[in-house]
Amino acid sequence: MTSSGTNPPRDPLRAVGRTAMERTAVDSEAMERAAVTPAWELLLPAASAPVRQRGRALQSALREAVRTGRLPAGTRLPASRALAADLGVSRGLVTEAYEQLTAESYLRAGRGAGTWVSGAVRPADGGARDLSAGRPAVRVDFRPGTPDLSLFPRAAWSAAHRAVLDRVPHHTLGYPDPRGLPELRVALASLLTRRRGVVADPERVVVCSGVAQATTLLGFVLRARGATAVGVEDPGSAEHTSLFASAGLTALPLPLDTEGLAMGPLLRSGVRAVVTTPAHQFPTGIAYSAERRRALLDWARDTSGVIMEDDYDGDFRYDRAPVGALQGLDPEHVVHSGSVSKSLAPGLRLGWLVPPVSMTDEIVERKRTMDLGNPVLDQAVLARFIDGGGYDRHLRRCQRAYRERRDALIRALDGHFPGTEVSGIAAGLHLIARMPGRYGPTAPFLRRASEAGIALRPLSTAPVDGPDDRGVCLVLGYAHLAPAALSDGVRLLSEATRAGR
Secondary structure, X not given: OOOOOOOOOOOHHHHXXXXXXXXXXXXXXXXXXXXXXXXXXXXXXXXXXXXXXXXXXXXXXXXXXXXXXXXXXXXXEOOHHHHHHHHOOOHHHHHHHHHHHHHOOOEEEEOOOEEEEOOOOOOOOOOOOXXXXXXXXXXXXXXXXXXXXXXXXXXXXXXXXXXXXXXXXXXXXXXXXXXXXXXXXXXXXXXXXXXXXXXXXXXXXXXXXXXXXXXXXXXXXXXXXXXXXXXXXXXXXXXXXXXXXXXXXXXXXXXXXXXXXXXXXXXXHOOOEEXXXXXXXXXXXXXXXXXXXXXXXXXXXXXXXXXXXXXXXOOOEOOOOXXXXXXXXXXXXXXXXXXXXXXXXXXHOOEEEEOOHHHHHHHXXXXXXXXXXXXXXXXXXXXXXXXXXXXXXXXXXXHHHHHHHHHHHHHHHHHHOOOOEEEOOOEOOEEEEEEOHHHOOHHHHHHHHHHOOEEOOXXXXXXXXXXXXXXXXXXXXXXXXXXXXXXXXXXXXXXXXXXXX
């Protein structure tokens, strides 16, 4: 019986003293909670989620902790009441999470034995990895192939994206036409006709994930028609070998001369399909002569052959208007391909293919079975960007910047490597620099540059360090480097290679 005015104690254990068994039980629970502190620390962000989402967030966080191995198999989890108190949530949420993950085999529980992390889950091996080839960190990177990504028109692209989201009809978000969004095919047909002289019916334009997919699509169709090999330029893009191999074709290297693909080796090869870069050959930088373009078309007509025209940077010509596309001269023997990889950004993965009428249905069917078409919203944004004039404005901006950078690189080469011969037309994103013999052989030059943190690409990907290899011939990319960076880079290259001579 209590005295008047005195409230009974809230904790009888504290009022009358704990028995030895009770003290042991309480101490055991405290030790258990202390031992699993890392568990509730992993779950704290989930506990602060909005009330309606808290239970699902708690389950997801606990599941991820087990899956990644942060809570390894055999770990005993705290009692539901203790964990709820630590996290500041209801015991029911913790109990529900334990039950759900036990049902999924992430946890195991036994009557009176507590809750443990199951051994049924194999922890992930470090999460997602970037599997792209990437480029190692270097002081100066002169390797070709990349535009200046800082020039990407973010504001205009964002405005086009917002407009598309506001206005795109719901039905457009269904499975797309494998040829591509009609609005984009119309916009591309108009653009290619106006800027490159392509004969482009929107019904024949096929939107692709860049020229790489366009090449693969053509390869599959050629293989289905009985082809076993495709001629490719030598030197040329190293990607053609693997792309055609994926379609079951052999890439047959064919040499170049000063006018383009040499006709003699092509005629003797027996191939009925060839890949070319006639507007600005990669990597030599030459433009196919008018005579060679005519000879190639005659070959295609005489053999019922196919010419794939890779117009990878046809919009960038600095000394005159760009030469029109080869496809415009014979759209039934030339497959035209291009992309925004050099004009906007390669990460957009948007390109196009304009096949002959006789190939269109086969190309479209192969595209359908390959991926069911490209993302609709990305296509809609590009269509609006083109139709609104943003693409043309961006090209003009890039042309001014890249012409300035090409001139800056040539001046730097003249100053630090006097006697260097720059070849190739004033176009694109790279040039060829052939240095005097005193800078050779190639292999030691490249080694000294690499040791100084300067990334280079020789014209030959397999340079020969022999008695006849006295000069150094480089493919120098300039579009992604500011004029000052180009000047500094050439100076550093001169210092590095001069020190070794």
